[in-house]
Amino acid sequence: MAEMKKLINDPAHVVADALRGVAAAHPELRVDHEQRVIFRADAPVRGKVGLVSGGGSGHEPLHGGFVGPGMLDAACAGEIFTSPVPDQMVAATRGVDGGAGVLHIVKNYTGDVLNFEMAAEIVAADTGTEVLSVITDDDVAVQDSLYTAGRRGVGGTVLVEKLAGAAAEEGRTLGDVAAVARKANDNGRSMGLALTSCTVPAAGRPTFELPAGEMEVGIGIHGEPGRRRVPLATAAEAAEMLVAPILADLDFTGSPVIAFVNGMGATPLLELYVLYQEVATILEKSGVRIARSLVGPYITSLDMAGASVTLLRADDEILRLWDAPVRTPGLRWGS
Template sequence: MKKLINEPGDVVSEALRGMAAAHPDRLRVDHENRIVYRKDGPRPGKVGLISGGGSGHEPMHGGFVGLGMLDAACAGEVFTSPVPDQMMAATRGVDAGAGVLHIVKNYTGDVMNFEMAAELAAADAGTEVLSVVTNDDVAVQDSLYTAGRRGVGVTVLLEKIVGAAAEEGRSLQEVADLATRVNDNGRSMGMALTSCTVPAAGKPTFELADNEMEVGIGIHGEPGRQRLPLAPASEIAAMLVDPVVGDLPYQQGDAVIAFVNGMGGTPLIELYLMYNEVAQLLDRAGITVARSLVGNYITSLEMAGCSVTLLKADDELVRLWDAPVNTPGLRWGV
């Protein structure tokens, strides 16, 4: 195992110190509780937005804290849920009187711990907390970490769109309803060319031969839907797009936000090549790409591979997508 680390047990805390040092204009970090906060928050009357999860998926979630996205993000150990005390501290830290929305990926530990934090916040401080659980992965119904579908790429799009709505001053219920609408209209599917190596484990999570790929993987290195011989990018794109399009289903005439995400170890030249294949498949299906996003945004350490996310988008969602955002991981319009 070759990694740019000191001690495996210090990776998360030292990475958070690096984030604080790199972005003092946008972020402040509670190192004791491992919470990344928006520096200029909380803003009175604004709904607070919190997400979080295991580390190793950077820039998600800490990299999406700032204007137009999250108010705080809780960092767990690598691929391990944060604990309720972290989430409760973050909830208190972003409560500006308008309530708090928890954005939770559908993994058993995340869901349970965020639920506990919401109950504690309501009992302790009377904070109104609503939650949305993302579950956009069409690859498997249940997995090693979930009951039901996993939350993956739609989480990024949801945090951006809902973040813009919160900036407009919408109520907690309005923001939560929008988050549910985004989740209901988005689907994702991923694949891997290699496994990833958790620093504390020191060895790959699973083994793939040089001529194999795993289709339908999760972001924690979970095995996929099937292991297949390595194929050209055009065939891989169809393996990802076809199940996504067929699941909602997306129909001729729909407009989408198309998101081709790298899993951490795939260079942009390959991601853009994949996006070209995805765009051609959508064009043949009569689906219009209203907006696109290409890059490493929800990763699995150094895994090579990619995922495709499609979000059915109306004029309101596109407008909120275009709204200004200023975070370490996503920035435009400012």
């Protein structure tokens, strides 16, 4: 077995060490190191709906890199590929409660769903705060998997957090912000592939074996194997494998789309732009008009080489919220 090469100290402390790095690099954030929660420094914002997300570490910049004005108010960091515990979620929810209620944005993985649900019940019982949840489940690769009942929450989660964050920043009600999040999730679909597996620091070896000359299509973000293994393909062929199942699952021809090509952690931007061009070509031939784009590693799987494609069917409201200012470590535009 090849020796694991990672820029870490002790595999057992990698999440805690990374959070100290976040605190040092981003004084505009506040890190609760005991509970492992990243807050925007001004949380709670009085009168604004609080947005909380989180999940296992290893997907950076999701979720902690999306904390800040225009996006999340707090993010809980679990161990690598492991759900945060309810105590973390309770601390995050209480810490962003500005009196207008709190929205949990939860990827559809069993541990995340159960723990966020428990935290919401605890906060509601203790303080009377209204807490709503929106579960993201945009992955068309599988209906059920090792981690989920139903579809997995993957790249669409980034778009949901951005759009809901913009709605909350406008001062909308909890019900309105939740409706925006659900609308974004309902209109988004994703599909991913891997060229290599990833290596969890504590394990020290690849999560699954992927021989040279092969790639895995339909992977999740925790190193789960995909729906099929195929010979290594060109970018044009790979784009077709990712886009075709998305277009087969939802009609994207009637409205503009946000097109998101995501890197899984070890794929350079050079290759992601090659892939984006192929995706754009397929969409044009299919009568799908791209209105906005996002290219880069925004929801990763440690050191996995690979990519995913997310399409989000948009309307005027979605595009306006997408264009609204956002100031986070991982996503930043506008004034």
